[in-house]
Amino acid sequence: MAARNVVVAQSGGPTCVINNSLRGIVEGCRRHPGTFGHVYAGHFGIEGILKEELLDLSATSEEEIALLRTSPAAGGIGTCRYKLKKGQDQDFERVVEVFRAHDVGYFFYIGGNDSQDTAHKVSRLAQDRGLDLVATGVPKTIDNDLGDGEFKLLDHSPGYGSVxxxxxxxxxxxxxxxxxxxxxxxxxxxxxxxxxxxxxxxxxxxxxxxxxxxxxxxxxxxxxxxxxxxxxxxxxxxxxxxxxxxxxxxxxxxxxxxxxxxxxxxxxxxxxxxxxxxxxxxxxxxxxxxxxxxxxxxxxxxxxxxxAYASVIDLDEAYAVGRHAVEVAMTEGNGWMATLLRDRGRAGYNIHLDKVPLATVANSERFFPKEWIAPSRVDVTDAFLEYAQPLIGEDWVSVPTVRGLPRFARIARAFAGKKLPPYVPQTYREG
Amino acid sequence: MAARNVVVAQSGGPTCVINNSLRGIVEGCRRHPGTFGHVYAGHFGIEGILKEELLDLSATSEEEIALLRTSPAAGGIGTCRYKLKKGQDQDFERVVEVFRAHDVGYFFYIGGNDSQDTAHKVSRLAQDRGLDLVATGVPKTIDNDLGDGEFKLLDHSPGYGSVxxxxxxxxxxxxxxxxxxxxxxxxxxxxxxxxxxxxxxxxxxxxxxxxxxxxxxxxxxxxxxxxxxxxxxxxxxxxxxxxxxxxxxxxxxxxxxxxxxxxxxxxxxxxxxxxxxxxxxxxxxxxxxxxxxxxxxxxxxxxxxxxAYASVIDLDEAYAVGRHAVEVAMTEGNGWMATLLRDRGRAGYNIHLDKVPLATVANSERFFPKEWIAPSRVDVTDAFLEYAQPLIGEDWVSVPTVRGLPRFARIARAFAGKKLPPYVPQTYREG
CATH class of the missing domain: 3.40.50.460 (Phosphofructokinase domain)
Structure with missing residues (x-):
């Protein structure tokens, strides 16, 4: 089977480590050239996909991709707060059209609950329209509001440890x-x-x-x-x-x-x-x-x-979950989110990578456990500390500098050639 | 001549490096036990001196004093925004009384223009009252508003490079x-x-x-x-x-x-x-x-x-100027501020330590050079860059951590015994 192209996109507010998940996906895909062709990024997230503005990450060197480790926020490929929701049928159809036009067989969506829902819906619509698409979610949010209340779908979101x-x-x-x-x-x-x-x-x-x-x-x-x-x-x-x-x-x-x-x-x-x-x-x-x-x-x-404050644990986990998403896409096919789960039976902090269905995540809700709020209501309990302390890690991250300034990754401004008529925006927009 | 005691105090808003000047003074004094006795700190600046709340820094170990290098703000000995001004004669008299009661022969005041003025006035009053006191100023401010407009009294304030x-x-x-x-x-x-x-x-x-x-x-x-x-x-x-x-x-x-x-x-x-x-x-x-x-x-x-963002140059200069203040006090006597001056004739960034009269500093004013504001008025010129770029240095400072948290110095809560009746505050207070 010929290699199929990849689209990766980010959604919502960025984090210190979001570019590590991107790096994990890019490096993961580069290891399997028989499976993955060009790796495109939606420039400014789903908005870039709708506008057919696809950054070709294959044009960015290994060295710059490696620098994504210590490049915070979404300066590289951008993100947006535009959400595909019920009633935006034209937008969903447009995404599938763009994917078809660029022979996209894999879609990695880095984001929160809404993004997992979107990834799920896009992949289902793609199947309906006869496009074979593997959609895979990658968790991200500083709020840690992704997943379920019992921490069984996801222990913590990459991004939370650093904040x-x-x-x-x-x-x-x-x-x-x-x-x-x-x-x-x-x-x-x-x-x-x-x-x-x-x-x-x-x-x-x-x-x-x-x-x-x-x-x-x-x-x-x-x-x-x-x-x-x-x-x-x-x-x-x-x-x-x-x-x-x-x-x-x-x-x-x-x-x-x-x-x-x-x-x-x-x-x-x-x-x-x-x-x-x-x-x-x-x-x-x-x-x-x-x-x-x-x-x-x-x-x-x-x-x-x-x-400078990023948690090394968080940076590494964000990368690992990106890499793992590539494995999940290859071995399990459509409809999964790569996830981090904690081994609670053993002493110390032990995390393993796993997968959960996008549909399950999309219908889940995370809340701050009531029992973690102290009786005074102006403090949290030691149970919260046990949960959160390992996430911040021990050491300082080493951020490369040039003349005293952090040297962030530079993503080459190489776009895929446009093949479709221009995008006509729907009126719906969420602020 | 018997060793005389020392009082050091900080004034105004703190900086990332203010504790380095304190460290320089303490370590400098410790090298000359024949000259300097106890090193006391005014707890919360001049307010602590007025209240006769003198932290005996001799009770703090060398290791903790060394940790002041990476301990920001004024958590150690405190600072205040209380200023001694014209019309506060009782306060000036009280400072001299406290110094006399504790056999204080050296006063190091870390602060801005006002503080240099205060140090000057306190030392003059002390002479009037028959107390031999060497007052020495140590520059500090993030605003960089200390000194003169031509950078001849002070090139830049310790604290500015880090901000x-x-x-x-x-x-x-x-x-x-x-x-x-x-x-x-x-x-x-x-x-x-x-x-x-x-x-x-x-x-x-x-x-x-x-x-x-x-x-x-x-x-x-x-x-x-x-x-x-x-x-x-x-x-x-x-x-x-x-x-x-x-x-x-x-x-x-x-x-x-x-x-x-x-x-x-x-x-x-x-x-x-x-x-x-x-x-x-x-x-x-x-x-x-x-x-x-x-x-x-x-x-x-x-x-x-x-x-984490502190400039290593700034940290080192703040320490050096504190150490130099001790030398100036020993060799030049009363009425000087230790200062940093730039050697402008030579290539690269070269600073030397020097001294300027407190009285001169007290009557000087620093302003942002008009010619450093760009014609657009929303930018500064390259002349500003040439001035400021060397101050931020190259490398990251290494901040010691314990379980992922910065380990700041702990100053022993050992106070000198009180010898005077309680302080009666004057009504004047500046917010």
Whole structure:
């Protein structure tokens, strides 16, 4: 059988290690030239596939592909937040047309639950249209919201270990700052990503597993109010003279966080005001038992692209799961997601690579285990620490530099020739 | 002559390398036991001296003092924003009393212009009161606003090289993010410290010395308006489809940045709304020529305590200037600041240690050279690059870790016994 071409694409917010899964797929495919032909990347994810903008990764040297190890975010091939959903039939058909036009027999989709669902639907439609397509999912998300609640489909998403390590270091450094500068700035508010699910703010606990620092963690799931947050902070100021607040961007600030004009009309939607700012402004209306003010900061996208903090475990696992996806595609055919599962019976941290059906993943939901939220609701339990501590690893990653600056991979701008009429966008778009 | 005791104190916002100057002073004093007795630290800066809370650093082991090399911020001995100023005569008198009570013959003050002024005044008052005191200044500030406009008193402040390296890496990573995620998030706004002086936002140019990235830099000194910023960003979106905006926290957002209610009353002061948020909200009222929205982030104190990004050059210079301050105190006596000067005649980056009178530094002012702002006013010139590039160095610093977490120095909580009645605070306090 002749080699068939490959399309790989990324979806959603990037991570520090997403390019390692890409690297795993590219290097995996290059080892089997009889099976895999050109490896194309959808430039900016599914949008690039729809527009028939296919980067030919075969034009990028081995050395540059190797540099993807320490190249964070999606600078190489790009990603997007465009999602193929029910009702976007034309888009699904278009993807199949593009694949057919470029003799694509393999589709690797690196993303979250939605992406696994999309990969599944694309492959089914391809079969309906008589195109033999092997679609394989590769897990990715900093939120760790992919998979199921029991960690049986996926132990953790590649990308999470690195953002967890970021917060372990970030908060530990913030504690040096806060403990040294408390007379002027006793309260530091740090806004963490993860709108709906608390794995990212929970990682702040990794900074202080012995619980010696005055840290309060507010997951979206905590169910606490802004008023309760204020009371907790005042109590911490009474006892410690300072407080570090790590709050999820999805924390419900409720009515107190709504900015209204004198007519009672809402002046600011939450998208015009960060949770950190609302919390800081609220705290600064309270009477502190110590001198000084609250200050806030928003790490933003830095938390998912600060390669210096990347977990070596996470980098290696992201690569391994990419490589494994190639094996799964070859040996099992269509409809699987490569996955990481933890061997819980044995001592220490042991992970094995496995596969789960895309259809199962697409219909699953991960949540932050209720029993991992401490009774105080401003902390997480040791069970969370046992889960998350191994993911951040021990060592620093070594990031190659040139004249003091990180040297990131350069993907050759070589595109496959277009064979189809231009894409006509559907009106549906999700922000 | 019997050995006399030493007091060292830090003032103002910390840096990544401030503890290296402390380490230089402590290790320097330990080499001359005939001259220097106990080395005390004012716990939380001048506030600790006023309260007679003197940490006895002689109780901290050599190993922990050595760990100060990679311990950022002021977690060890603390700092404060309390300043001794004209009219605070009681405070000045109190400092001299505390020094007399503890037989303090040497005072090392690590800080900015104000601190050099304070050190000078304290030593003069001490002479007036018959206490022989050698006061020595040690430069420190991330803002690089210490010294003179011609770089003749000080080439650059220890602390600046590390925050510059932070922005070089931060913006380079942000560019990977922005270039890969532009279809959803074409504009990323990053708020830099340095309210009055542009050295910190200028450092964003270090991320891209070849000027290949769509970066716009807004110093406070740019004189541009929020409206002009908006026009610039729209132009960049036309040409590049994306834009990274680095804006000083002191950038004047003018009337457009003022949030008013329907009666025209100001709803938010600038302290209740970050510049980044004002810029993002304003940009999102404009009609972008590409899909997507502006997003903002605020690195905050992370930029001055993220030790992983610290410049090795900066770490070493901060230490050297601390050590040199001890030499200056021994050989020159009262009234000097240890300094770093650049040898401009020779090729490459060559720095030598020197001294300048405290009185001269106290009456000097540093500004960002006008000719280093590019004609576009959203960039800096190559002259700035020549100045700043050597400061960030080549290599990564090696930060010791234990179980994946940075191991920071632990200063023994050993205080000198109190000998004076409690301090009665003056009412004056600066926020």
């Amino acid at each position: 967890a390590r970021y917060y372990a270091h970030y908060v530990r450094q913030a504690n040096e700052e806060n403990s040294g500068s408390a007379p002027a700035d006793p309260v530091l508010v740090i806004q963490a990503m993860g709108r709906k699910i608390g794995f990212i703010p929970a990682a702040a606990r990794l900074a202080d597993p012995e619980r010696t620092m005055p840290i309060q963690i507010y997951l979206t799931e905590s169910g606490l109010t802004l008023q309760q947050l204020g009371e907790n902070v005042l109590r911490q100021l009474e006892s410690d003279g300072r407080c570090i607040v790590v709050v999820s961007e999805g924390f419900d600030v409720g009515e107190l966080g709504t900015i209204r004009d004198n007519f009672g009309h809402v002046q600011f939607s939450s998208s015009q005001q960060t949770v950190a700012q609302i919390v800081v402004n609220y705290l600064n209306t309270l009477k502190f038992p110590v001198p000084g003010k609250a200050r806030g900061q928003v790490p933003g996208t830095d938390q998912r692209n600060a390669i | 510059a390296r932070y922005y070089a890496h931060y913006v380079r990573q942000a560019n990977e993010e922005n270039s890969g995620s532009a279809p959803a998030d074409p504009v990323l706004v990053i708020q830099a410290m340095g309210r009055k002086i542009g050295f910190i936002p200028a450092a964003a140019r270090l991320a891209d010395p070849e000027r290949t990235m769509p970066i716009q830099i807004y110093l406070t000194e740019s004189g541009l308006t929020l409206q002009q910023l908006g026009e610039n960003v729209l132009r960049q979106l036309e040409s590049d489809g994306r834009c990274i905006v680095v804006v000083s926290e002191g950038f004047d957002v003018g009337e457009l940045g003022t949030i008013r209610d329907n009666f025209g009353h100001v709803q938010f002061s600038s302290s209740q709304q970050t510049v980044a948020q004002i810029v993002v909200n304003y940009l999102n009222t404009l009609k972008f020529p590409v899909p997507g929205k502006a997003r903002g982030q605020v690195p905050g104190t992370d930029q001055r305590n993220a030790i």
